[in-house]
Amino acid sequence: MSTPTDTPIDSTLINPDRRKALKFGGLAIGFLWLGGGKAALAAINPLRQSDDAAVAAADGHPAFAPNAFVCIDTDGKVRLVMPNVEMGQSIYTGTAMLLAEELGVDLAHISVEHAPSNAQLYGTALLGGEQATGGSTSTRNGWESLRQAGAVARLLLVQAAAAQWKVAADSCTVEHGEVVHGASGRRLGYGALAAAAGKLPMPSGAIPLKDPAHYTLIGKPWRRVDAAIKVNGEAQFGIDVKVPGMKIATVRACPVFGGKLASVDDSRARALPGVVAVIKLDDAVAVIGDHYWAALQGLQALEISWDLGANAHLDTAELTRQLDEHSRTGKPIVARKQGQRPAAGKSVEAIYQLPLLAHATMEPLNATVHVSADQCEIWLGTQVPNRVVAAAVKLTGLPEEKIIFHNFFLGGGFGRRLEADIAVQAIKIAKQVNYPVKVIWSREEDVRQEIPRPMYYDRISAVLDPDGRPDYWSHRTTGASVAARWIPAALSKDGLDSDTVECAAETPYAVPNVLSEWVPCDLPQGLLPGWWRGVGPTHNLFVVESFMDELAHAAGQDPLAYRRALLQKNPRALAVLDLAAEKIGWGKGSLPPGVGRGIALGEPFGSAICAIVEAEVTAEGSVRMRRVVVGLDCGQMVNPSSVSAQVQGGLLFGFSAALYNGLTVKNGGIVESNFNDYRNLRINETPAIELHVVQTTASPGGMGEVGTAIAAPALANAVFAACGVRVRNLPIERALAAHHEEARKAVARRKQGDRAEALT
Amino acid sequence: MITLQVNGEAHQVDAPPDMPLLWVLRDLIGLTGTKFGCGIAQCGACTVHLDGQAVRSCVLPVGALAGKAISTIETLDQSDAGRKVQQAWLTVDVVQCGYCQSGQLMSAAALVAGNPNPSDNDIDMAMAGNICRCGTYVRIREAIKLAATGHTDALQVIPDDAGTPSGANS
Amino acid sequence: MKTLKRLLLLLVVLLVLGGGAYLLLNRTDPSPGTAPPTAGAPATATVLQRGEYLTRAADCVVCHTEPGKQPFSGGVAFKLPFGTIYSSNITADADTGIGRWTDDDFVRAVHDGIDADGKRLYPAFPYTSYTALSRDDVLAIKAYLFSLPKISQRPPANDLSFPFNQRWAIGFWDAVFFKSKRFTADSSQSPQWNSGAYLATALGHCAECHTPRNFAFALKNNQALAGTTLQGWRAYNITSDKAHGIGGWSDQALAQYLAQAHAEGHGSAAGPMAEVVQHSLQYLKRDDLDALVTYLRSVPAKVGSDPININQQPADLIASSAAAPGATEAEKASPGMQLFAGACASCHQWNGAGRETPYASLLGSSTVNDPGGQNLTQVILHGSDMHVADQAVYMPAFAHAYTDAEIAQLSNFVIAHYGGKTGSVTARQVGERRQQQ
Ligand code: FES
Numbered sequence A: 001m002s003t004p005t006d007t008p009i010d011s012t013l014i015n016p017d018r019r020k021a022l023k024f025g026g027l028a029i030g031f032l033w034l035g036g037g038k039a040a041l042a043a044i045n046p047l048r049q050s051d052d053a054a055v056a057a058a059d060g061h062p063a064f065a066p067n068a069f070v071c072i073d074t075d076g077k078v079r080l081v082m083p084n085v086e087m088g089q090s091i092y093t094g095t096a097m098l099l100a101e102e103l104g105v106d107l108a109h110i111s112v113e114h115a116p117s118n119a120q121l122y123g124t125a126l127l128g129g130e131q132a133t134g135g136s137t138s139t140r141n142g143w144e145s146l147r148q149a150g151a152v153a154r155l156l157l158v159q160a161a162a163a164q165w166k167v168a169a170d171s172c173t174v175e176h177g178e179v180v181h182g183a184s185g186r187r188l189g190y191g192a193l194a195a196a197a198g199k200l201p202m203p204s205g206a207i208p209l210k211d212p213a214h215y216t217l218i219g220k221p222w223r224r225v226d227a228a229i230k231v232n233g234e235a236q237f238g239i240d241v242k243v244p245g246m247k248i249a250t251v252r253a254c255p256v257f258g259g260k261l262a263s264v265d266d267s268r269a270r271a272l273p274g275v276v277a278v279i280k281l282d283d284a285v286a287v288i289g290d291h292y293w294a295a296l297q298g299l300q301a302l303e304i305s306w307d308l309g310a311n312a313h314l315d316t317a318e319l320t321r322q323l324d325e326h327s328r329t330g331k332p333i334v335a336r337k338q339g340q341r342p343a344a345g346k347s348v349e350a351i352y353q354l355p356l357l358a359h360a361t362m363e364p365l366n367a368t369v370h371v372s373a374d375q376c377e378i379w380l381g382t383q384v385p386n387r388v389v390a391a392a393v394k395l396t397g398l399p400e401e402k403i404i405f406h407n408f409f410l411g412g413g414f415g416r417r418l419e420a421d422i423a424v425q426a427i428k429i430a431k432q433v434n435y436p437v438k439v440i441w442s443r444e445e446d447v448r449q450e451i452p453r454p455m456y457y458d459r460i461s462a463v464l465d466p467d468g469r470p471d472y473w474s475h476r477t478t479g480a481s482v483a484a485r486w487i488p489a490a491l492s493k494d495g496l497d498s499d500t501v502e503c504a505a506e507t508p509y510a511v512p513n514v515l516s517e518w519v520p521c522d523l524p525q526g527l528l529p530g531w532w533r534g535v536g537p538t539h540n541l542f543v544v545e546s547f548m549d550e551l552a553h554a555a556g557q558d559p560l561a562y563r564r565a566l567l568q569k570n571p572r573a574l575a576v577l578d579l580a581a582e583k584i585g586w587g588k589g590s591l592p593p594g595v596g597r598g599i600a601l602g603e604p605f606g607s608a609i610c611a612i613v614e615a616e617v618t619a620e621g622s623v624r625m626r627r628v629v630v631g632l633d634c635g636q637m638v639n640p641s642s643v644s645a646q647v648q649g650g651l652l653f654g655f656s657a658a659l660y661n662g663l664t665v666k667n668g669g670i671v672e673s674n675f676n677d678y679r680n681l682r683i684n685e686t687p688a689i690e691l692h693v694v695q696t697t698a699s700p701g702g703m704g705e706v707g708t709a710i711a712a713p714a715l716a717n718a719v720f721a722a723c724g725v726r727v728r729n730l731p732i733e734r735a736l737a738a739h740h741e742e743a744r745k746a747v748a749r750r751k752q753g754d755r756a757e758a759l760t
Numbered sequence B: 001m002i003t004l005q006v007n008g009e010a011h012q013v014d015a016p017p018d019m020p021l022l023w024v025l026r027d028l029i030g031l032t033g034t035k036f037g038c039g040i041a042q043c044g045a046c047t048v049h050l051d052g053q054a055v056r057s058c059v060l061p062v063g064a065l066a067g068k069a070i071s072t073i074e075t076l077d078q079s080d081a082g083r084k085v086q087q088a089w090l091t092v093d094v095v096q097c098g099y100c101q102s103g104q105l106m107s108a109a110a111l112v113a114g115n116p117n118p119s120d121n122d123i124d125m126a127m128a129g130n131i132c133r134c135g136t137y138v139r140i141r142e143a144i145k146l147a148a149t150g151h152t153d154a155l156q157v158i159p160d161d162a163g164t165p166s167g168a169n170s
Numbered sequence C: 001m002k003t004l005k006r007l008l009l010l011l012v013v014l015l016v017l018g019g020g021a022y023l024l025l026n027r028t029d030p031s032p033g034t035a036p037p038t039a040g041a042p043a044t045a046t047v048l049q050r051g052e053y054l055t056r057a058a059d060c061v062v063c064h065t066e067p068g069k070q071p072f073s074g075g076v077a078f079k080l081p082f083g084t085i086y087s088s089n090i091t092a093d094a095d096t097g098i099g100r101w102t103d104d105d106f107v108r109a110v111h112d113g114i115d116a117d118g119k120r121l122y123p124a125f126p127y128t129s130y131t132a133l134s135r136d137d138v139l140a141i142k143a144y145l146f147s148l149p150k151i152s153q154r155p156p157a158n159d160l161s162f163p164f165n166q167r168w169a170i171g172f173w174d175a176v177f178f179k180s181k182r183f184t185a186d187s188s189q190s191p192q193w194n195s196g197a198y199l200a201t202a203l204g205h206c207a208e209c210h211t212p213r214n215f216a217f218a219l220k221n222n223q224a225l226a227g228t229t230l231q232g233w234r235a236y237n238i239t240s241d242k243a244h245g246i247g248g249w250s251d252q253a254l255a256q257y258l259a260q261a262h263a264e265g266h267g268s269a270a271g272p273m274a275e276v277v278q279h280s281l282q283y284l285k286r287d288d289l290d291a292l293v294t295y296l297r298s299v300p301a302k303v304g305s306d307p308i309n310i311n312q313q314p315a316d317l318i319a320s321s322a323a324a325p326g327a328t329e330a331e332k333a334s335p336g337m338q339l340f341a342g343a344c345a346s347c348h349q350w351n352g353a354g355r356e357t358p359y360a361s362l363l364g365s366s367t368v369n370d371p372g373g374q375n376l377t378q379v380i381l382h383g384s385d386m387h388v389a390d391q392a393v394y395m396p397a398f399a400h401a402y403t404d405a406e407i408a409q410l411s412n413f414v415i416a417h418y419g420g421k422t423g424s425v426t427a428r429q430v431g432e433r434r435q436q437q
């Protein structure tokens, strides 16, 4: 199992294990608490062959499948099986590169395949051995084991060739899918060797891996393996599956969290052409049609009455009130305590609030299911194949081997597809009919049936020493725990969900006295807290880095200089900070009125990243990002092209949420419905993004969520620099609208060049 | 029964006149390259070409389409602009999850076909209706310039010989 | 002593005179009246057929049906400057509806604004127009209403401040502003004109929205149909004025607009007018539409208080293609244009035509030519969802995710681009209009 590059270990932690765990980030942390570590290590096993591959190998096709990831056919076709799912993060490409690097084939000569549901073979160690994709764990997880898997295959192929040529194995090399005997110039393709290699005994123990100096793939930019089929419409997402006899369903669930179906008058719906059936579930109604349009027309013709239940009057104000109350009167769980609050010194304090967030994956949630007497077949793009299969076993009473699961490309995941809810609903519907049914949620349903990133309410304070540096730092976050619902075993004995304090208990900065704690505050029944594109780090980095900016301001110091002074013991973080600052020309030249720059620095998911945003706040209070410069240390980059894509995508995802997003609860349900009221950043709002990387060969850090986690604080700090409004309550657009006059005056003052004034 | 001209072929479809083209393409004709994202013309995932114009098929009733030329992502490579755009998308390695990309490519192809040298602003105007949740906008800009002009100031370009293996599919 | 007597006497005389005048002015017209022929409700049709058509032509359903509730079950709120009143349940339910009403009760309510218990109705119920209906037509409407399912639903009680909650006081309002009178044909006009007049006044009650009102909320009849603003929406000038009314429209365009809420070069209806077309006008027979057009053509031209000049050739629009704005405008890259490119251009082409549907064409509509952007901001904020001519015409609402400032910028861009005018929409105005609806 790989560990990210070290950061200075703080021995004063209450629980050293927790400290170790805290280095992994987001979703990964939870799983480490499973103590599944050992089971997990077995999960990706370069020496274990999948049973079906073994069977297939027995009758010669594929001729050679030394483990669950590599299949080589006699025609030389190299098929690589992907343990993780592809949802845009380019993991298929990265995984293929790790395998192919050691196997000695070109990316042009391989094809990749979705893995079946099989945790024993495809589990992710950092996720406790569960076959799940999330928490930016995939590359960190497969870094060693996948290269081993490729090496095992290569070793056996070389042995097969050497035996045939009667030469020493170590006199042979591999290149472009062939074994080469340099001395005699003989070559044999992998296809020709597959059958023989398939009969050789497995090597024992770990096989020495390539010297990084000789990498031909790793570290170079490669085109995604799924690029070609994603530019011509060929790529199959779950929503695209076609099954003979399939009908299409769409659903309306109770608009109130936890509400139930009371009754439905479907007479008008059933009379409509193309409507096939109306299916009642305990909390929803589904209309099945010959096509989606018919189903949708049917749905709109239903007259449904709901039993709204306890949440009928719930709204955002009430949820906020509960958080505020818990943050004052709830019992905090301490994540880190070091030293004491000093008696003297200037004290600064603030309250930060973060809203519920939707995922709004571009592909609305959908699942296709066919339940028959003796089996249940599922077609679905999911981050958690095991959970879906387990749910099917439970709902159908069929044995696991009777659940046939097909995975697909995911039209975005962002943590939403770490939930099996859509599959569960589709299975319940399919059980009531005798044909395959594809359940598609309208975008409105997709937003209103969210399992959102929970709200947070953070009280943060500091006491400054005579030089204005934090002598004491106290951060109390209040909110619901995702892990407590999703993976309860992950909570520590004292009930701490480490994710809630990720990047808060540990910051890059040297502060003598620290208190970091979490007050649990569950969401009401029926509203579930969900994973997102980085939960803990995305939430905490906004609070920590915004507040760090407040401290610099309180101390009357430059935000860059202020941070540098606290980073003298953290060269890795200091390096990315200085890199970004240098590239944007921090402090050099002067900016136009109404324009400001904001710094944010963090070490989420085992990487170190600094983003500096240059943004303008117009006189109307609108924010325009002009430029973003990023300094990054993510260890060894497997594919630099993917790294920069993830930084760009992660940042834009984070900016979208920071500027515009926050779900509103009213009458017990979600108000937003679609992209007209749940707004997404558009290309004409997108700044230029420059990425500068610190090159290292340390094992890779996570990438998928790193950009997202750093986006909000960098932008909020830029907004402050531009107009003097400190955003402590996301999203920024709403915050600025609330402080519109304040912002307008400040910008006006800036326009008169009175900078100091504007910053007060 | 309505007769539609899709990708150069005539298709007889049994659809109510107010049924949006998107669902006729996906559920009746079986062309699933065109995607459903919002259904209210706010995201662009469903973009197709109608007589060469980029349109949102999710709000385009089929009743009015008899005799009009409809083309989708599946035949984008049959037009000059389409091929250029697809190639540029590969060279710059634009796609991430890929779900919005059919729509992005159709909008981009319509732009490039009508504008040999689009400025940043032209690109913004033509592409602002296409949402990408994965955030591929930076590379989309670069790819469109590459497609239009043939030369690029892209952050990074991946040469063809890097190869493009066949991806997983079901 | 004497003087006191005189005073008392004077007082008595005044009271008698006043009372007499009150009664005189409030006397009702007992005549049944005769309606001119309407193509959709011929004498040959059954009373229920006539009733259904007339009920639609009078657009009863829109004011008496809450969204999602049973037709005619009432409860629709009317926010007036002096409080809120709720429309009544006019289904035949005995307790909560009008099931116990006799024919005379119903006729009195429709003709004179007095309900079965003798209480005066608020003139939000347009008896001021319906009074011109013939007794036969009123009873046909009643017969139709009584043929529908009885719905038991009691509308909320009105909530009005004193003195407006004193129904008897309406008597004085009626005395001054209301005249009970059946329609009388104008023999100097064609039969078609007379049918149109009956459809526009007695049934369609166009004036109730399109005619400005005086200090006492009574119609200014010397400004008939010259346009005004109510409940946050402008009802445009529909007099025969060539520049500011519908004088410049072709008969064809006018008839199409009334029937389908859209006409090429005039944009589409939204808000209250969209409801009128959806629930009422789209059901009118072609002959009746033509009659309506003939009548409207004859309405004296008035400029109106806030005239709108339609620009059919705005420079920016002319310079644009279907897919992109013209170079000079694009260069400016105004915030409003940026918002439009993202959220609007997918349906509303830069050249003024609709992309996926003609309903999205903006060229020539009063809405984009009104520098104040009254209806424009309303439709951007609250969207539009109408069902006409067998299709759903839908525009999403943008109030929730866009700030007042952004919507003001967007509105002013649209007014400049599609109307060739300088818009005057401010963030504050948008903020106020958010609250409406
Ligand atoms: S699905 Fe058509 S624009 Fe979103």
Ligand code: FES
Pocket: A088, A362, A411, A412, B095, B096, B097, B098, B099, B100, B101, B131, B132, B133, B134, B135, B136
């Ligand atoms: S590539 Fe995933 S939404 Fe655009």
